[in-house]
Structure formats: structure tokens, C-alpha cells
Amino acid sequence: MPKSLFYAASCAVLLAGCQSMSADSPSMPADDPMTTAPPITRGFDASGLSQVMLSEMAGQRGDFRRAAEGYLAAADRYRSAELAERATLAARYTDDTGLLSSAAARWQQLAPRDSAPQKLLSGIAVDRGDWPAALRHRLELARSDEDAQLLELADLMVEARADPVPLIAQLRDFTASHPDHADAQMATARLEAANGQLDDARQRLATLTRHHADLPALWLTRSQIALEAGDYGQAAAAARRGSELAPDDSRFLLALAQAEIANGDIASAEPRIDQLLARYNDTPSLRIGFAQLYLDAGALEPARRLLLPLLDRDDTPPATYLVLGSIAETQGEIDNALLYYRQVPAGPGFLDSRALATRMLIASGRARDAQEFLQVEILRHPDQRTPLTQIGLQALDDAGQIPAADALLADALEQSPNDTDLLYTRAMREFDQGNVETMMTQMRDVIARDPDNAAALNALGYTLATTTDHYDEALDLIERAHALEPQSPAILDSLGWVHFKRGEPRKALGYLRRAYAGQPDQEVAAHLAEALVVLDQAAEARTLVQSAIATSDNHPDIDDLLIRYPQLSPQAEP
CATH class of the missing domain: 1.25.40.10 (Tetratricopeptide repeat domain)
Known part of the structure; x- marks a missing residue:
């Protein structure tokens, strides 16, 4: 587009x-989700009643995960659409897309004529970028004469x-x-x-x-x-x-x-x-949008004229400076563009503006000016040292100026030698440059300084699982990361993958499904597909591979998977 x-x-x-x-959005409702839940009209045995009561109390305490899981189990036991609906409402408060998807799918199965779960499932699929699934749910609504x-x-x-x-x-x-x-x-x-x-x-x-x-x-x-x-x-x-x-x-x-x-x-x-x-009413966001239309058509002056009045406002939107900077940059006025980019205050657009300025200076052959610009910005905004340093590293690396990037990181670490975010960044750069042993040594240092650093625990554990046979140590590290961030798709993927590497594909499958529900990228898809094919579920694995290829121009993990399992290729006979 x-x-x-x-x-x-x-x-x-x-x-x-x-x-x-908006009707599809799975975002969290503003009020207590249980206030709108349907009444439960079916009878329970003692065990079922206890389970529902515990779920109800969990919801009242704010433990919506336990509430959702309890209601979902009861819904399966009694085949109750009302309980599945309650599970779905509670799951919306958990930030667990996999749990929400499971609850909504069960609700839809138990209440096939109810449009609400179809709309919710469509919204979840949209958020995941699973467009065929989103369309499938919308078409079901259309078949029911709903506004699809x-x-x-x-x-x-x-x-x-x-x-x-x-x-x-x-x-x-x-x-x-x-x-x-x-x-x-x-x-x-x-x-x-x-x-x-x-x-x-x-x-x-x-x-x-x-x-x-x-x-x-x-x-x-x-x-x-x-x-x-x-x-x-x-x-x-x-x-x-x-x-x-x-x-x-x-x-x-x-x-x-x-x-x-x-x-x-x-x-x-x-x-x-x-x-x-x-x-x-001269809405600023419309001015900015219209200015961008002019800019994309090469009409720089009309765009500039639209935006200049916004500079007189006390609350000039940050995007104004970004677009004016882009106009000046397009006109070759690099220093003028730099002035606009620097006027974006801390908050939304701040890092974008500094990234644009850095890349502009490097593209103009002014790499030294870019480094000095970032050093000044770090002095002005010391709380942004790490992301500003990472902006410089990315821009310099992309320009092939690796020594300059190394010098920038070394300078940042000299100023903040105990900054674990910078130390983590240094370790990951070593990994990207193929220095796996150095990366693991440095990542162990990060963990020694910050034992609850979930990203470092996961990175080291995943590296051990994929480059060594130290699966027990890898599992221990990843489980520690999972305990700190149980909903992280990246950590769930690592946890599933280390179980797979340990020869436990069935245990891996659940984690990988949850990881894919939250982060349906090609790497997670490759892991899930491999677990599926090992478990003789090749048809689902092939569908995953096809979806990953369709939604990503670059899919190295899928390509590697197809070398080992050519039967999963979309062109292969099922």
C-alpha cells in the first residue's frame, strides 16, 4: 500500500x-468483567460447584487467570456456553492472548449462533495478523446476516x-x-x-x-x-x-x-x-495527515504551509516537527531538519526523531556529527542513554561502520559501566558477530549483576539450547525467565524449544502453541511446525509453514525447516 x-x-x-x-477488539474492558457475565442456570455436583465458586472468588480477588481457567474447565465439564462466556470475560483481563483465544473458541463452539465470540475471535486474529482466520470468523457473521x-x-x-x-x-x-x-x-x-x-x-x-x-x-x-x-x-x-x-x-x-x-x-x-x-475545527492530526499526502506527492511547500501554523500552538504535536524535519531533509536542508528533529520533546516521537536525525547525518556523510549529536542528546536526556545508544549502534551498523558503533558502545559503557541494559546489548552484539562463547560469558556477567533479568536469562538459555547440548542448564535458565515473565511469547518459545531439544515434543507443544498465539512470527512458526511434524501432525505443520511464507518476505528458520522436512513445503503432496 x-x-x-x-x-x-x-x-x-x-x-x-x-x-x-472496534467491536472486535479484545482489549480489556473498563469495568469488572464479571458484572456483565450471564447468570449460571445449570445445576452442579459438589466438585463442579466448588470449582465455579473458586473461580468466582478468584475473579473477585483480581486473579483473572485462575478465574478464566476455572470457568473454562467447568465449561468443558458441563458443556456450558454461559461458563465459557464467563471464562472469556475473565481472560480479557489476563493479557494472555492464548488463553483468551481458547476461551473464546470454546464459547463459540458451545454457542454457535451467538455472534459475540465470532467478533471477538476475529479481533484476536486481526491483532495476531492471522488474516485468513479473521476473515473466516467474519464470513460466519455474514452467513448469519450480521454486519460483518x-x-x-x-x-x-x-x-x-x-x-x-x-x-x-x-x-x-x-x-x-x-x-x-x-x-x-x-x-x-x-x-x-x-x-x-x-x-x-x-x-x-x-x-x-x-x-x-x-x-x-x-x-x-x-x-x-x-x-x-x-x-x-x-x-x-x-x-x-x-x-x-x-x-x-x-x-x-x-x-x-x-x-x-x-x-x-x-x-x-x-x-x-x-x-x-x-x-x-482545524484538528492538528488532520493537518498532519493532509500534509503527509502533499509530501508523498512531492508538493513540499503546500505541506509546509499546512504545518507552520501548528508551531504557534502551546501543544504542538511532536509529529509536526517530524514532518517538517522530513520536508527540510528532502530539500537538502540538513541543519534545518536537525533543528526540527531536536525540538521533539521527551515522550511520543522522541526516539523516532533522534533515529531520523542520526540516520540523516550518517547518510549525508556526517557520521562524526551523528556521534556527537547522540552524545549531546544523552547528556540532555540521561534517562534515555540506552535507547539512544542503541539507535546509534543500529544506524552505524547498517551503514557498515562497525568500528564507530563499537566506539559508541564503549563510550556509553565507560560512562555507565554497570548499566545492565548496555551490557546486555554488548553481549547480543557479540552473538550477532558470531562470537557465541564471548556472548555467553558476557551474558553470565549480566545475570550475576541482575539475577532477575528475564531477557538475559532467556537469551543465555536459548543460546545454550541451540548451540550446545547443555539442555539441563538451558532449561533451568529459561524456567527462571518464565517465572519472571510467564506471558512473554519469546520466553514461551524458548521453553518449548528446549523441551523439544530434550526429546519432549509433547511437553514442548503447549508452550509453542502459546508462543505462536502471542507472537506468530516465522521463527516461532518453524519451532511449532517441527514439533507438530514429529508428533505426526504434518497437515497442521504444513498450514503453519504456508502461513509463515505468505506473511513474511524473509523466513530463514522456515527455509531451514524445509531443508530438513521437505514434505512440509506448500508444493509437496499432502
Whole structure:
């Protein structure tokens, strides 16, 4: 998705006054989750009653994990949707995505006609980036004549650069049996266009127009697709038609302005932008979003003019300085850009601004200035020494200036020799440079200084598990890390992997499933897939591999897995 379209989408959300997919969000509710839980109407035996009572008391004490696990066990025992719902409500307070997913899935199984668990499962899948699962739950809602918000979901998928091929297949299967479902047809067209299947998308929307020409969302979709295809005249025409149908919907005014900006007609776009700002009380976030649209179209001065009034505010948004700095940098005004970047105060955007400034100076051949800039910033913000040092290390390493990066870290450690975060960073640099023994020695020093450093315990334990056969020591270290941070996906992955290396794949499986639920990246997927294939669950392992390949351009752990287990390749016969 082009950046200009991303910023336009952000502006559209603000203009619509909506929060996309908010009904699906698994985020924690504001009040006690049990106050809205359904009453329990089934009878219990003594053991079951005790279990439910203990869960109830655990929830009242704030021990929501124990409450959720107790309710879930009781739900399984009595096949009670009400208990599964209570388990889900309690699980939302635990920050354990795996537990929440399990509870919501059980609730859905026990109450298949209830839309609430489907919406929640869709939201969890969105948060995980599991787009096929999110769409599957949404399509179940559509089959029940619920508002499935498929077009909104498709927009999220495009923005996230999800692999459209399996998603299009799911939607086409649905539209084949539901040809009059306008939301599904528009979502399908949106993904087809994103996949380069413009003729299919246009034909689908043309057919839909014959039956739903008065549907504003149809014209907005047509405008978006035309814009992405570079057909700016058609994009503007569709936006005008939608505006006629929904004159109060500012998204059409935005779409028209966006088409004009993309077409280089800045003079026509500027009054529309001014109209939108007036309509929404000159909201700073909109100014910044519109400025970014100009900037992405190469219209630097209109962007700059939009942002300069924000400098007169007492509460200038940090993003203002970031975008003005970007404009100055694009114009080659490096010192002016540096002044803007340095004005971002401590808080949101602070580290981003320093990272941009550092990379800008290095790219301009001013690596020494970048080092001095960071040294001054560390003096001004001593509490940010570690992240500022890490910014410099990353930028210098990326530029191939390893000695300068080493010198920066050495200077930081000279100033703060007991900073365990910096010592941890030094150890991990040794690992990245292939010095595994040195890394392990230095990581042991970090642990000696800070025995409760979960990251160091996990890093050393995982390194032992993957580079040596010291599995008992590795397990001890990782279990200590797990006791400190029991919900960490990285630690759960390490714990599962060390059990696998010890020849305990069944014990490993549970940890790896929980790790993948919280962090579905290609490394965790490779570990989980290997455990599955060893346990004769190759079909699920192959699905995991396929998903990892589809969602990541770089997947070295999956590639290594396929060398050892070629039968898991998506091209292999099941």
C-alpha cells in the first residue's frame, strides 16, 4: 500500500469519527468483567460447584487467570456456553492472548449462533495478523446476516500487506453462494485490485453497480481502486458521485482531494483541504495527515504551509516537527531538519526523531556529527542513554561502520559501566558477530549483576539450547525467565524449544502453541511446525509453514525447516 494511501486512510478514519473494527477488539474492558457475565442456570455436583465458586472468588480477588481457567474447565465439564462466556470475560483481563483465544473458541463452539465470540475471535486474529482466520470468523457473521464489516476488514488487510490470494479465494467461495452480498463483493474487489487483478475488480464492481448504484460505500470503493490504479479522473468522478449520495460524508471530499493531489492539481485540492479543516475545527492530526499526502506527492511547500501554523500552538504535536524535519531533509536542508528533529520533546516521537536525525547525518556523510549529536542528546536526556545508544549502534551498523558503533558502545559503557541494559546489548552484539562463547560469558556477567533479568536469562538459555547440548542448564535458565515473565511469547518459545531439544515434543507443544498465539512470527512458526511434524501432525505443520511464507518476505528458520522436512513445503503432496 503506498504511503499516501496509508495517510489518506488515517485521515478517513478521523473524518468518519469511527474506530475500525472496534467491536472486535479484545482489549480489556473498563469495568469488572464479571458484572456483565450471564447468570449460571445449570445445576452442579459438589466438585463442579466448588470449582465455579473458586473461580468466582478468584475473579473477585483480581486473579483473572485462575478465574478464566476455572470457568473454562467447568465449561468443558458441563458443556456450558454461559461458563465459557464467563471464562472469556475473565481472560480479557489476563493479557494472555492464548488463553483468551481458547476461551473464546470454546464459547463459540458451545454457542454457535451467538455472534459475540465470532467478533471477538476475529479481533484476536486481526491483532495476531492471522488474516485468513479473521476473515473466516467474519464470513460466519455474514452467513448469519450480521454486519460483518468485510470491506473494513479488507482495507485493514491491504494496509497490512497481507497475502491477498488465500483471502480472495475465501471471499469468492462466499460470493458464489451469496452473489447479492454487497459488502462481500466490495471486499473481494478491494483485494483483487490490491493483487493486480484490476479487470476482475472493475467487472465485479460494475455488476454490483447495476443493482446497488445508490450505495455510497460502492462509490468510495470505486474511487479508492481507481486511485490505486492511477486512474485519477475516474477516482475523482466516483468520489463526486458518492458525494452526491452522501453529501455529509467527508470521506468523499477527502477522496476527491486525494485524487487531485495525486494528479498534480494542487490548486484544486487546497480549497477542499481547507474546507475539511474548517469542518473539523482545524484538528492538528488532520493537518498532519493532509500534509503527509502533499509530501508523498512531492508538493513540499503546500505541506509546509499546512504545518507552520501548528508551531504557534502551546501543544504542538511532536509529529509536526517530524514532518517538517522530513520536508527540510528532502530539500537538502540538513541543519534545518536537525533543528526540527531536536525540538521533539521527551515522550511520543522522541526516539523516532533522534533515529531520523542520526540516520540523516550518517547518510549525508556526517557520521562524526551523528556521534556527537547522540552524545549531546544523552547528556540532555540521561534517562534515555540506552535507547539512544542503541539507535546509534543500529544506524552505524547498517551503514557498515562497525568500528564507530563499537566506539559508541564503549563510550556509553565507560560512562555507565554497570548499566545492565548496555551490557546486555554488548553481549547480543557479540552473538550477532558470531562470537557465541564471548556472548555467553558476557551474558553470565549480566545475570550475576541482575539475577532477575528475564531477557538475559532467556537469551543465555536459548543460546545454550541451540548451540550446545547443555539442555539441563538451558532449561533451568529459561524456567527462571518464565517465572519472571510467564506471558512473554519469546520466553514461551524458548521453553518449548528446549523441551523439544530434550526429546519432549509433547511437553514442548503447549508452550509453542502459546508462543505462536502471542507472537506468530516465522521463527516461532518453524519451532511449532517441527514439533507438530514429529508428533505426526504434518497437515497442521504444513498450514503453519504456508502461513509463515505468505506473511513474511524473509523466513530463514522456515527455509531451514524445509531443508530438513521437505514434505512440509506448500508444493509437496499432502
